[in-house]
Amino acid sequence: MNDKTVTVEVGLGDRAYDILIGPGLIARAGETLSARLPGTRVAIVTDENVAAHHLETLRDGLERGGVAVAAVVTLPAGEKTKSFSHLQDVVDAILAAKLERRDAVVALGGGVIGDLAGFASGIVRRGMDFVQVPTSLLAQVDSSVGGKTGINSARGKNLIGVFHQPKLVLADSGVLDTLPIREFRAGYAELAKYGLIDRPHFFAWLEKNWQDVFAGGDARIEAIAEACRAKADVVARDEFETGDRALLNLGHTFGHALEAATAYDSERLVHGEGVAIGMALAHRFSARLNLASPDDAARVETHLRAVGLPWRLADIPGDLPGAEKLFDYITQDKKVSRGALTFILTRGIGQSFIAKDVPASEVLAFLKEALAG
Amino acid sequence: MNDKTVTVEVGLGDRAYDILIGPGLIARAGETLSARLPGTRVAIVTDENVAAHHLETLRDGLERGGVAVAAVVTLPAGEKTKSFSHLQDVVDAILAAKLERRDAVVALGGGVIGDLAGFASGIVRRGMDFVQVPTSLLAQVDSSVGGKTGINSARGKNLIGVFHQPKLVLADSGVLDTLPIREFRAGYAELAKYGLIDRPHFFAWLEKNWQDVFAGGDARIEAIAEACRAKADVVARDEFETGDRALLNLGHTFGHALEAATAYDSERLVHGEGVAIGMALAHRFSARLNLASPDDAARVETHLRAVGLPWRLADIPGDLPGAEKLFDYITQDKKVSRGALTFILTRGIGQSFIAKDVPASEVLAFLKEALAG
Numbered sequence: 064m065n066d067k068t069v070t071v072e073v074g075l076g077d078r079a080y081d082i083l084i085g086p087g088l089i090a091r092a093g094e095t096l097s098a099r100l101p102g103t104r105v106a107i108v109t110d111e112n113v114a115a116h117h118l119e120t121l122r123d124g125l126e127r128g129g130v131a132v133a134a135v136v137t138l139p140a141g142e143k144t145k146s147f148s149h150l151q152d153v154v155d156a157i158l159a160a161k162l163e164r165r166d167a168v169v170a171l172g173g174g175v176i177g178d179l180a181g182f183a184s185g186i187v188r189r190g191m192d193f194v195q196v197p198t199s200l201l202a203q204v205d206s207s208v209g210g211k212t213g214i215n216s217a218r219g220k221n222l223i224g225v226f227h228q229p230k231l232v233l234a235d236s237g238v239l240d241t242l243p244i245r246e247f248r249a250g251y252a253e254l255a256k257y258g259l260i261d262r263p264h265f266f267a268w269l270e271k272n273w274q275d276v277f278a279g280g281d282a283r284i285e286a287i288a289e290a291c292r293a294k295a296d297v298v299a300r301d302e303f304e305t306g307d308r309a310l311l312n313l314g315h316t317f318g319h320a321l322e323a324a325t326a327y328d329s330e331r332l333v334h335g336e337g338v339a340i341g342m343a344l345a346h347r348f349s350a351r352l353n354l355a356s357p358d359d360a361a362r363v364e365t366h367l368r369a370v371g372l373p374w375r376l377a378d379i380p381g382d383l384p385g386a387e388k389l390f391d392y393i394t395q396d397k398k399v400s401r402g403a404l405t406f407i408l409t410r411g412i413g414q415s416f417i418a419k420d421v422p423a424s425e426v427l428a429f430l431k432e433a434l435a436g
Numbered sequence: 437m438n439d440k441t442v443t444v445e446v447g448l449g450d451r452a453y454d455i456l457i458g459p460g461l462i463a464r465a466g467e468t469l470s471a472r473l474p475g476t477r478v479a480i481v482t483d484e485n486v487a488a489h490h491l492e493t494l495r496d497g498l499e500r501g502g503v504a505v506a507a508v509v510t511l512p513a514g515e516k517t518k519s520f521s522h523l524q525d526v527v528d529a530i531l532a533a534k535l536e537r538r539d540a541v542v543a544l545g546g547g548v549i550g551d552l553a554g555f556a557s558g559i560v561r562r563g564m565d566f567v568q569v570p571t572s573l574l575a576q577v578d579s580s581v582g583g584k585t586g587i588n589s590a591r592g593k594n595l596i597g598v599f600h601q602p603k604l605v606l607a608d609s610g611v612l613d614t615l616p617i618r619e620f621r622a623g624y625a626e627l628a629k630y631g632l633i634d635r636p637h638f639f640a641w642l643e644k645n646w647q648d649v650f651a652g653g654d655a656r657i658e659a660i661a662e663a664c665r666a667k668a669d670v671v672a673r674d675e676f677e678t679g680d681r682a683l684l685n686l687g688h689t690f691g692h693a694l695e696a697a698t699a700y701d702s703e704r705l706v707h708g709e710g711v712a713i714g715m716a717l718a719h720r721f722s723a724r725l726n727l728a729s730p731d732d733a734a735r736v737e738t739h740l741r742a743v744g745l746p747w748r749l750a751d752i753p754g755d756l757p758g759a760e761k762l763f764d765y766i767t768q769d770k771k772v773s774r775g776a777l778t779f780i781l782t783r784g785i786g787q788s789f790i791a792k793d794v795p796a797s798e799v800l801a802f803l804k805e806a807l808a809g
């Protein structure tokens with residue numbers, strides 16, 4: 064096969080690795096792994112939806128390329144799978160297959176599977192090799208890159224996990240063809256996020272070319288590659304999130320609160336949709352604080368609406384709790400020191416920054432307004 | 437207080453930390469933590485035995501020094517506590533107390549509490565600060581230093597965990613006065629291990645001075661410090677156990693198999709006792725393979741017997757399984773490649789080395805002999 068493949072390197076010294084982006088990668092996974100991780104055996108972790116479409120292609124691809132598949136763990140799809148009890152199942156299956164530290168866990172799925180399988184690979188024998196095969200757009204442009212892994216707690220999302228970098232990321236752009244359109248759109252929110260953080264030209268490019276990205280082909284590959292470059296840059300600067308990496312949380316403070324407020328019910332809201340609304344709110348909130356122009360907030364809202372993403376609280380089906388309760392969800396896993404909060408705000412498109420002193424009273428007032436209209 | 441305190445540094449670059457060794461450290465813990473981790477809040481994790489003797493001293497010491505104790509988790513004592521379900525309890529208590537990444541988990545206890553609490557601190561928010569307050573001799577000279585944390589699986593000991601270095605180790609030599617003598621002896625086995633690995637003069641010093649080490653005072657502090665120096669050296673050379681660090685497993689391949697064979701029943705065998713027998717067996721096995729002199733094996737056996745440690749299979753109360761079954765326990769979490777195993781063997785006192793090609797048939801024949809006599 065002579066498919067076009069783009070390579071993006073994540074520059075992390077002795078933990079550096081490549082992201083390969085292009086069509087047909089899972090069918091060739093065996094060759095690729097044999098060349099890069101000679102002698103490795105693998106356990107594949109996936110979910111039921113993804114397994115139905117892509118498990119056999121990957122398994123055949125691995126075995127044809129000389130990589131032994133020692134175990135396959137197929138879990139229910141959905142956010143609830145990121146739990147202690149499924150973590151334990153995956154860990155046990157890896158140990159039962161007698162994999163060693165230089166064998167690999169292969170995560171075939173979206174961010175849920177990547178986070179869970181990555182965490183498992185980070186704690187079996189205190190860390191074994193790990194390969195991401197992201198199958199959702201969100202996972203290809205975000206969760207599969209950068210080594211954050213984890214599960215949820217009853218006390219909040221992603222509160223339990225480790226930093227554990229993969230050895231390789233295979234982002235097969237072809238597998239996205241089976242992704243439900245709603246999930247594709249949700250992933251698109253994270254893609255656009257990089258433009259809003261610090262790549263204004265990329266955001267402008269997306270405003271013009273988003274239809275081609277949705278259609279597939281070279282524009283899609285190029286958009287994924289640009290997003291991966293953006294994420295790799297931030298991660299290389301701040302692997303363990305002690306500073307800059309927090310910029311990637313643009314839209315996520317509001318987004319996580321909305322996910323909690325809808326009880327992580329994916330019928331009502333999936334992660335990327337929460338982020339879309341969260342980004343729109345972060346821009347609108349920045350405008351309200353006179354940090355950014357309302358025109359920029361409107362530009363973000365217009366683009367999200369154009370691609371079919373929810374962008375305001377009223378777009379969430381069903382009832383939402385009141386402003387106080389939403390505020391509680393925002394602060395539940397955060398320290399509110401002397402009445403001030405940390406937020407990602409913006410001075411305009413592509414000019415996001417970390418604000419450490421956002422008054423709680425302003426947040427509350429803004430939430431009331433947003434709920435009202 | 438003007439108590440003598442010895443400091444040993446673990447040289448791990450930006451993860452470097454100090455081990456303080458001496459009497460009265462837990463009563464002064466608050467001052468020490470305030471100076472080194474300003475502003476930290478803490479959760480104390482301990483077990484019922486240790487809590488009965490030392491929890492109030494530590495808690496008062498922390499609070500008097502201005503360190504807020506946000507949670508205390510007291511768990512049942514014993515190896516079975518290193519489980520997924522207790523891990524989940526500890527994680528939940530830390531999150532319930534709303535501790536952040538720069539707050540600290542304080543492990544007050546032996547190796548069980550240190551391993552479990554260390555693992556929890558390594559996965560809450562993908563890693564928060566961690567302070568070891570080891571209260572058993574084994575924990576002071578071994579488990580609290582070097583950042584290995586973890587729990588057991590039904591498939592073997594310590595198979596699940598992370599590398600997560602503490603910020604500080606407070607080895608209070610006074611707390612050892614409440615340690616049951618059997619546990620003190622078990623810890624002594626790990627202390628003697630450093631002599632057997634690569635410090636023949638230390639082993640000779642112990643042969644002469646062990647009674648003073650048991651009695652307490654300066655000889656005890658000096659022995660603990662020398663053991664910590666030995667461990668810190670190995671850890672600084674090979675933090676993630678890709679090479680030399682495996683030397684620390686001297687006596688542990690046989691030892692772990694014996695712990696498994698006795699169903700981790702501490703009435704029959706505690707970890708350090710398994711290691712004592714394992715070290716004697718490793719020397720005897722090395723002699724059988726004509727690598728070391730039988731005189732050295734005899735010297736090890738004589739010293740272990742002198743301090744009151746078990747040194748041969750017959751010293752374990754109750755029935756043991758046969759040689760084949762013991763061999764299965766040895767290989768259960770290992771790859772037997774082409775009939776060969778990795779073992780820590782020796783060329784004599786203080787001359788241990790990693791042997792990667794020990795024939796399975798020799799191990800089996802040796803086990804039969806050892807069981808017979």
Ligand SMILES: NC(=O)c1ccc[n+]([C@@H]2O[C@H](COP(=O)([O-])OP(=O)(O)OC[C@H]3O[C@@H](n4cnc5c(N)ncnc54)[C@H](O)[C@@H]3O)[C@@H](O)[C@H]2O)c1
Binds near residue numbers: 220
């Ligand atoms: N680790 C990180 O840095 C990071 C970053 C962002 C998000 N996340 C996490 O990622 C998760 C969200 O990821 P997600 O949106 O991929 O969720 P997901 O894994 O639940 O996937 C979404 C849905 O699409 C299905 N699916 C995935 N690929 C498919 C394909 N090719 N064909 C058909 N169906 C397919 C899945 O079965 C699932 O039903 C959240 O848990 C979030 O916390 C992690």
Ligand SMILES: NC(=O)c1ccc[n+]([C@@H]2O[C@H](COP(=O)([O-])OP(=O)(O)OC[C@H]3O[C@@H](n4cnc5c(N)ncnc54)[C@H](O)[C@@H]3O)[C@@H](O)[C@H]2O)c1
Binds near residue numbers: 489518594616622
């Ligand atoms: N992480 C590592 O590098 C490492 C190294 C060696 C051993 N370990 C682990 O350490 C564990 C064994 O450690 P351990 O021997 O300390 O076991 P432990 O923690 O079970 O302590 C032994 C017993 O002594 C009691 N105890 C501890 N301190 C006491 C005190 N001051 N006064 C009265 N009672 C006290 C405990 O309650 C327990 O009953 C094993 O799980 C082993 O796998 C880990």
Ligand SMILES: [Zn+2]
Binds near residue numbers: 205
């Ligand atoms: Zn996200």
Ligand SMILES: [Zn+2]
Binds near residue numbers: 578626688707711
């Ligand atoms: Zn040990």
